[in-house]
Amino acid sequence: MSDQILRAMTTDGWVKAVAIRSRDLVERARQIHNTTPTATAALGRTLTACSMLGNMQKIENGSVTLQIKGGGPLGTILAVSDAEGNVRGYVQNPHVTLLEKYAGKLDVGAAVGTDGMLTVIRDLQMKEPYVGSVELVSGEIGDDVTAYLVQSEQCPSACGLGVLVDRDYTVRQAGGFILQLLPGAPEEIIDRLESAIAAAGSVTAMLEEGLSLEALLRRVTGDMELEFFDPTPVSYRCYCTRQRVEATLISLGKQELTDIVREGESIHIGCQFCDTDYTFTPDEIRGLLAGL
Numbered sequence: 001m002s003d004q005i006l007r008a009m010t011t012d013g014w015v016k017a018v019a020i021r022s023r024d025l026v027e028r029a030r031q032i033h034n035t036t037p038t039a040t041a042a043l044g045r046t047l048t049a050c051s052m053l054g055n056m057q058k059i060e061n062g063s064v065t066l067q068i069k070g071g072g073p074l075g076t077i078l079a080v081s082d083a084e085g086n087v088r089g090y091v092q093n094p095h096v097t098l099l100e101k102y103a104g105k106l107d108v109g110a111a112v113g114t115d116g117m118l119t120v121i122r123d124l125q126m127k128e129p130y131v132g133s134v135e136l137v138s139g140e141i142g143d144d145v146t147a148y149l150v151q152s153e154q155c156p157s158a159c160g161l162g163v164l165v166d167r168d169y170t171v172r173q174a175g176g177f178i179l180q181l182l183p184g185a186p187e188e189i190i191d192r193l194e195s196a197i198a199a200a201g202s203v204t205a206m207l208e209e210g211l212s213l214e215a216l217l218r219r220v221t222g223d224m225e226l227e228f229f230d231p232t233p234v235s236y237r238c239y240c241t242r243q244r245v246e247a248t249l250i251s252l253g254k255q256e257l258t259d260i261v262r263e264g265e266s267i268h269i270g271c272q273f274c275d276t277d278y279t280f281t282p283d284e285i286r287g288l289l290a291g292l
Helices: 025-033 037-057 109-111 142-151 187-198 203-208 213-220 243-249 254-263 281-292
Strands: 006-009 015-021 065-067 076-082 087-091 100-102 117-124 132-133 157-165 171-183 227-228 268-271 277-280
Touching: 006 037, 015 037, 015 213, 025 037, 025 171, 037 065, 037 076, 037 087, 037 109, 037 142, 037 157, 037 171, 065 132, 076 117, 117 142, 132 142, 142 157, 142 171, 157 187, 171 187, 171 203, 171 213, 171 254, 187 213, 203 213, 213 227, 243 268, 243 277, 243 281, 254 281
Parallel strands: none
Antiparallel strands: 006 015, 006 227, 015 171, 065 076, 065 117, 076 087, 117 132, 157 171, 268 277
């Protein structure tokens, strides 16, 4: 089944919910960055959360950037989502040693670290983007996204994320959910959601069970009645182009470009988000200089 996001609202109007199946996009990220299992899990959770945040924003041509700097061996983790939920990202140190809490359970929190911040940058197509940051809670990312939504955006929320890495290091399952209470929701709604989420189990366990996104949302919301909206297909998508790379080269200035031409060798510029490699010959650099 291809990756998609499913949104829903409780019929009483108190809770909005979103769930994502992100196995393919996380696997694509693993292939691009050649991540070890712990890095795959951390980057995959970040991509999954960012995809949902981007889709929930619903600002045409807007975007959401999710950045995590926890002081752990993974370094910085970054993901960027468009308004539909298509996402791209990278992890600073993709080849970290396998870290496990116990056999078969990856220790994402230790790899991410907790001495740092989670930052969300929302491009709302206004003069300045909205930037919010919170201190990391656990490094497990789901808890940290929950803390961000509660503290920075003043929205009682719950976020669950999961990435299951198979024995051959490929991604077996990946997905997540976000539940948010709307203003005025009675206290009893919180209690009901907490009980339902605790009883539901982990995201990867539900996906392994074969639950659809609709069934997953029904499980984490318990006995609440849900109204579902049309699902949105999502993927790992990079927006790099040769023209953008050319603009970056031009920004280096005449002297730097002249030095490149003088060396007489082609240069290779790789995109940090995908595996595209852009090659520029000395003659092409001369063309950029002529344009200046």
